[in-house]
Amino acid sequence: MQHEEYDILITGGLLLTMSGDTEMVKDPVIGIRSGRIESIKKSHAHPPHLFRAKELIDASGCLIMPGLVNTHTHLPMVCFRGMADDLPLMEWLQNHIWPAETRHVSREMVYAGSMLAMAEMILSGTTTFCDAYFYESSVARATLASGMRGIVCQGFIDLPEENTPSRIIEIAERFIDRWRDKSPLLIPALACHAPYTCTEGTLVCIKSVARKAGVPYNIHVSETKEEVEIIRSRHGKSPLRYLRDIDVLDGHTIAVHCNWLEDDEIDILRTYGVKVSHNPESSLKLAAGIAPVPKLLRNAVVVGLGTDGTASNNDLDLFGEMDTAAKIHKMAQMDPTVMDAKTVVKMATIEGARVLGLDEQIGSIEVGKWADIIILDMMKPHWIPLFNPYSQLVYAASGADVTTSIIGGRVVMRNRELLSIDLPAVAREVKTIADAIAESIVSQPS
Numbered sequence: 001m002q003h004e005e006y007d008i009l010i011t012g013g014l015l016l017t018m019s020g021d022t023e024m025v026k027d028p029v030i031g032i033r034s035g036r037i038e039s040i041k042k043s044h045a046h047p048p049h050l051f052r053a054k055e056l057i058d059a060s061g062c063l064i065m066p067g068l069v070n071t072h073t074h075l076p077m078v079c080f081r082g083m084a085d086d087l088p089l090m091e092w093l094q095n096h097i098w099p100a101e102t103r104h105v106s107r108e109m110v111y112a113g114s115m116l117a118m119a120e121m122i123l124s125g126t127t128t129f130c131d132a133y134f135y136e137s138s139v140a141r142a143t144l145a146s147g148m149r150g151i152v153c154q155g156f157i158d159l160p161e162e163n164t165p166s167r168i169i170e171i172a173e174r175f176i177d178r179w180r181d182k183s184p185l186l187i188p189a190l191a192c193h194a195p196y197t198c199t200e201g202t203l204v205c206i207k208s209v210a211r212k213a214g215v216p217y218n219i220h221v222s223e224t225k226e227e228v229e230i231i232r233s234r235h236g237k238s239p240l241r242y243l244r245d246i247d248v249l250d251g252h253t254i255a256v257h258c259n260w261l262e263d264d265e266i267d268i269l270r271t272y273g274v275k276v277s278h279n280p281e282s283s284l285k286l287a288a289g290i291a292p293v294p295k296l297l298r299n300a301v302v303v304g305l306g307t308d309g310t311a312s313n314n315d316l317d318l319f320g321e322m323d324t325a326a327k328i329h330k331m332a333q334m335d336p337t338v339m340d341a342k343t344v345v346k347m348a349t350i351e352g353a354r355v356l357g358l359d360e361q362i363g364s365i366e367v368g369k370w371a372d373i374i375i376l377d378m379m380k381p382h383w384i385p386l387f388n389p390y391s392q393l394v395y396a397a398s399g400a401d402v403t404t405s406i407i408g409g410r411v412v413m414r415n416r417e418l419l420s421i422d423l424p425a426v427a428r429e430v431k432t433i434a435d436a437i438a439e440s441i442v443s444q445p446s
């Protein structure tokens with residue numbers, strides 16, 4: 001008898017594809033070969049004994065779904081988690097985060113923080129992230145070490161203003177060249193912090209490099225009312241209109257937050273194909289604002305979910321983010337029908353992939369896509385009974401329900417054991433860094 005041969009075979013359970021064609025498959029048999037999903041069949045028609053695989057995963061009693069996509073974060077900031085909470089954004093940035101970054105950010109800190117953050121993401125079901133920070137080459141190295149899929153954005157900010165346009169173009173180009181084509185899991189990209197912290201020259205130069213390289217360009221936009229006022233006083237227009245007028249908006253621009261938008265700015269996002277990263281927990285904690293997501297979705301703007309950094313969230317668990325995203329808009333609009341569970345799960349999977357320009361590759365479980373798959377234990381009490389898997393994922397599940405994670409066909413977590421990261425060693429390194437941070441806070445004159 002001829003057997004179909006695979007690297008990994010997943011059998012049993014319930015498959016939630018997040019693909020329009022076949023939404024759910026009971027008792028599936030999923031074959032993975034060379035990192036990609038090669039076949040999806042039903043076990044009653046194709047019994048598992050007809051297949052051979054190097055690795056068999058029995059998903060009986062489990063939900064199988066695409067790995068989650070975190071469209072915006074600053075991974076190394078795990079080192080600042082809980083350091084300065086309950087403060088307004090500008091005070092938090094200017095008096096706490098920026099001074100700590102000036103003193104403590106180094107290649108080593110960025111690498112150790114990123115590895116801890118990647119452990120946290122894998123353990124809570126995220127398989128792809130988009131990060132923006134400094135020393136981003138260290139994030140790229142950590143991404144390759146952890147086996148995660150990452151868009152790693154070298155960040156630019158003009159505080160203090162020190163770089164000439166030719167210098168920042170050189171830094172940006174060198175970063176892209178260094179990490180391009182290193183691995184299918186790694187995409188180098190670029191980020192400008194915000195319209196109020198970057199000069200027009202920096203915003204335009206970095207966008208020109210991103211355009212030439214065909215990579216995403218990330219930027220925080222209209223996060224707070226204060227930011228909108230700063231840009232209005234400097235340029236006589238709102239942040240988004242300003243960014244449009246200096247020609248940095250297009251389908252590869254990811255506008256993060258967008259908490260304060262006027263109706264015609266939603267038209268700008270749609271017209272230019274700008275993607276939006278919605279980070280509700282960070283914006284709630286900083287009382288920065290609530291993005292008009294239901295209105296963005298009604299106007300065909302692509303929106304994905306992000307956690308932002310852990311200094312403002314304070315975790316990287318997208319299950320918590322889904323729960324919050326579903327609820328805040330219901331309250332803000334006094335309408336429990338907006339942001340239904342399925343819409344929110346899409347934002348954390350296929351729509352997140354679309355934000356990152358990766359929807360042809362990941363974000364759903366379909367033949368030909370990369371095998372980025374998570375498996376959740378449905379036997380836990382909060383999963384029973386199961387009428388609607390979307391509702392369970394958004395309103396009842398947590399990242400701790402994820403037992404197994406596969407990224408690009410590599411099992412990076414099995415039965416909640418991390419296989420690509422030595423978590424105790426990474427945790428020790430981050431604790432040592434945090435001890436130095438704590439000491440410097442204590443020794444500062446008040």
Ligand SMILES: [Zn+2]
Pocket residue numbers: 072073074220256308309
């Ligand atoms: Zn951010």
